[in-house]
Amino acid sequence: MLPMIKKSLHCILLLLAFGASALLFSAHAQEIHIAYADEELPPFAMGNGPEQPHPPGIYVDLINRVAHELGITVKFQRQPTKRGQIMLKNGSVDALFSLSYAQERLELGQYPMKNGKPDGSRRIGAVAYYLYKLDNSPVEYDGKTIKNATMAIGANLGYSIAGDIRKMGLAVEEVKSTDSNLKKLQLARIAAFAGQDIDTDALIEAHAYARIVKLPIPMASKDYFLVFSNQFMAQHADMAEKFWTRLGEVRDGMTKTLAVQYR
Numbered sequence: 001m002l003p004m005i006k007k008s009l010h011c012i013l014l015l016l017a018f019g020a021s022a023l024l025f026s027a028h029a030q031e032i033h034i035a036y037a038d039e040e041l042p043p044f045a046m047g048n049g050p051e052q053p054h055p056p057g058i059y060v061d062l063i064n065r066v067a068h069e070l071g072i073t074v075k076f077q078r079q080p081t082k083r084g085q086i087m088l089k090n091g092s093v094d095a096l097f098s099l100s101y102a103q104e105r106l107e108l109g110q111y112p113m114k115n116g117k118p119d120g121s122r123r124i125g126a127v128a129y130y131l132y133k134l135d136n137s138p139v140e141y142d143g144k145t146i147k148n149a150t151m152a153i154g155a156n157l158g159y160s161i162a163g164d165i166r167k168m169g170l171a172v173e174e175v176k177s178t179d180s181n182l183k184k185l186q187l188a189r190i191a192a193f194a195g196q197d198i199d200t201d202a203l204i205e206a207h208a209y210a211r212i213v214k215l216p217i218p219m220a221s222k223d224y225f226l227v228f229s230n231q232f233m234a235q236h237a238d239m240a241e242k243f244w245t246r247l248g249e250v251r252d253g254m255t256k257t258l259a260v261q262y263r
Contacts, residue, residue: 032073033200034226038078053118065254070239072243079175088235092112095109098225100160124224132182132194132213132214134213139192141217146157153194156178182209
């Protein structure tokens with residue numbers, strides 16, 4: 001009888017200890033709201049529209065992994081690119097992915113920095129931009145300048161490549177999605193399209209845009225980041241730093257493993 005009583009008391013103490021630990025965890029746990037684009041960027045963000053599909057994409061998986069390790073609950077919401085940036089700026093969301101670094105974007109939020117520069121070791125990923133044109137178009141790109149463009153160059157709304165093209169002295173037309181830009185290019189309504197190859201190549205193949213060709217020289221290869229709002233950083237800078245650091249530690253290994261699942 002005595003051993004049974006001891007065993008019961010031991011179980012009760014374990015339950016009490018677990019309960020206390022759970023309460024302590026809850027007291028320190030935080031909930032953060034993270035926005036990302038409502039246009040797919042496979043395999044990093046899957047699906048179009050406001051709903052998050054399953055599987056959601058490598059970037060979402062990475063963030064969930066780090067958040068779980070740090071005891072953070074993440075609430076995701078999908079928004080059009082430009083709207084998401086506005087929400088980050090006004091603090092309606094705590095963070096936004098994925099943004100490349102640009103000086104003018106520092107008003108939106110804060111990046112992981114090192115010696116006054118964005119810390120690429122703590123990026124969420126990297127993407128290359130290429131120029132796409134019609135097969136009979138004279139448009140060329142020599143690694144520095146776009147030549148023979150008699151109309152505007154297409155770009156996705158809110159993407160940093162648009163600013164790079166404007167610095168070349170060329171007109172840019174921005175629309176919401178990669179698919180919309182490819183349709184405009186197919187109809188010869190723009191001279192070329194500057195897009196991220198990871199989703200542009202997939203859409204060209206999926207929709208049989210047979211006349212659209214990809215120029216061989218990349219326009220840019222950019223690191224992309226999880227950017228925290230200035231409002232969030234004012235109160236939780238330590239948490240953001242830990243999040244960025246752990247993201248950098250797990251990124252490459254997880255991305256390599258997950259890429260196989262998303263093929």
